[in-house]
Amino acid sequence: MELLKKTVGEIRPLDKSAMEAARNRIDSLIKPQGSLGKLEELSVQLCGITSKMHPGMGKKAVLVMAADNGVCEEGVASAPQIVTTVQASNIADGITGVGPIAKQAGAEMVVVDVGMAVPTKNPKVLSKSIMNGTSNMAKMPAMTRAQAIKAIEVGIETANDQIGKGVGAIATGEMGIGNTTTSTAVLSVMAGIDPYEITGIGANLPLEKVKGKAYTIKKAIELNRPDRNDPLDVLSKVGGLDIAAMAGIMLACAAKRIPVIIDGYISTVAAIIASEIEPLVKGYMVPSHSSFEKGAAAASRYLGLSPMLNMELRLGEGSGAAMMFNIMECAIAINRDMITFEEGGIDVV
Structure with a gap:
C-alpha cells in the first residue's frame, strides 16, 4: 500500500504554462489553425506532460x-484458460498481433505474469504473480483488497523499472481469458449501466451465450x-489482476510525467480505475483506438477521453496502443519541424 500511496502523492497537474x-506556437504554424485536428491537441498535451x-x-x-x-x-469465455499461458509466451516472443506492430514502432515488449492460472516456462515472461488466477466472482469476491493493491503495485513497479531504463512512453496491454467479463462488471458498477446493455462477445463467444455471460456479471x-465510490472495492470484488496492474502502470507514468497509451476496452476500464484513484492521471493518458467490443464506447464516454483511431480492432494485447507511438512522433514533429508564418515571412491578418 505504501508504494501506491507514494505514487499517487507524486502525481501533479499538467504544466499549463x-x-x-x-x-500559441501551433496556432501560428504555417497552416490554417486547427487543420491538423487531434494531432495538434496531442502535441499540446505532450508538452504539458x-x-x-x-x-x-x-x-x-x-x-x-x-x-x-x-x-x-x-x-x-470461448477459449480454455491455458490459452492465457500460451499466448503470454507468444506475446513475449513477438509472434502475436501486437508483436509486429511494436517492432515496427521500435518498442520493447515486456510481458508480466501478474496472476496466470498456469505459469509459463518462457524466461521472457516476468514472474510477478499475486495468485494463480482470481476466484470466481460469481461465487465470492475475485480477490482480497490487499491482493488488488498488490497487483496495482506490480504495475507501478514494472513501469518504474522501464522508466528507469530510459523509456519515455508506455503502451498498456493485457492477456487473460475471461477479462472482457471482468471489465464489463467493473464498467457496469462504475458507470451504473446494466450488464445486458454492454456485454459483448469478447474473444468470439457464440452469440447465444452472451446473455448467459451478462447474467453471470x-x-x-x-x-x-x-461500492461504486471505492474503486479498490470494485476492483477486488469483480475485477481482474490484469486490470489492476494496468491501472498501476498508468499511475506510475503520471507520477513520472511520461505519457501512457490506453489500448482498447480492458485498458480503458483500467484507466477508469486509475482515474477514480487519482483524477489527475487522466491528463497523462493518450487514448489510442475505439475498440469494436460492445462496451468500449460506453467505457470511453465514462472515462471522458475520445480515442484517436477507429479501426474496428478488438484484439487487445496492446495492439492498438502500439500504433500510437508513430502518431505521437508525428505530433512532436509538427511542432518541432514546421515553421511559423512569421518565420516564413508571411503576414497573416
Whole structure:
C-alpha cells in the first residue's frame, strides 16, 4: 500500500504554462489553425506532460499484464484458460498481433505474469504473480483488497523499472481469458449501466451465450455488492489482476510525467480505475483506438477521453496502443519541424 500511496502523492497537474506556449506556437504554424485536428491537441498535451516545447519520447515499451479469471468456470469465455499461458509466451516472443506492430514502432515488449492460472516456462515472461488466477466472482469476491493493491503495485513497479531504463512512453496491454467479463462488471458498477446493455462477445463467444455471460456479471455484482465510490472495492470484488496492474502502470507514468497509451476496452476500464484513484492521471493518458467490443464506447464516454483511431480492432494485447507511438512522433514533429508564418515571412491578418 505504501508504494501506491507514494505514487499517487507524486502525481501533479499538467504544466499549463508549457501547454499555453505550445498552443500559441501551433496556432501560428504555417497552416490554417486547427487543420491538423487531434494531432495538434496531442502535441499540446505532450508538452504539458513533459514541460518541454519539443519533447522527445526516448525509448518506447508495451507492457502486457497477463492474468486469469476464475469466473471462466461459468462458461463466459470461448477459449480454455491455458490459452492465457500460451499466448503470454507468444506475446513475449513477438509472434502475436501486437508483436509486429511494436517492432515496427521500435518498442520493447515486456510481458508480466501478474496472476496466470498456469505459469509459463518462457524466461521472457516476468514472474510477478499475486495468485494463480482470481476466484470466481460469481461465487465470492475475485480477490482480497490487499491482493488488488498488490497487483496495482506490480504495475507501478514494472513501469518504474522501464522508466528507469530510459523509456519515455508506455503502451498498456493485457492477456487473460475471461477479462472482457471482468471489465464489463467493473464498467457496469462504475458507470451504473446494466450488464445486458454492454456485454459483448469478447474473444468470439457464440452469440447465444452472451446473455448467459451478462447474467453471470449481474449475478456477481448482486452477490458481492461492490461500492461504486471505492474503486479498490470494485476492483477486488469483480475485477481482474490484469486490470489492476494496468491501472498501476498508468499511475506510475503520471507520477513520472511520461505519457501512457490506453489500448482498447480492458485498458480503458483500467484507466477508469486509475482515474477514480487519482483524477489527475487522466491528463497523462493518450487514448489510442475505439475498440469494436460492445462496451468500449460506453467505457470511453465514462472515462471522458475520445480515442484517436477507429479501426474496428478488438484484439487487445496492446495492439492498438502500439500504433500510437508513430502518431505521437508525428505530433512532436509538427511542432518541432514546421515553421511559423512569421518565420516564413508571411503576414497573416
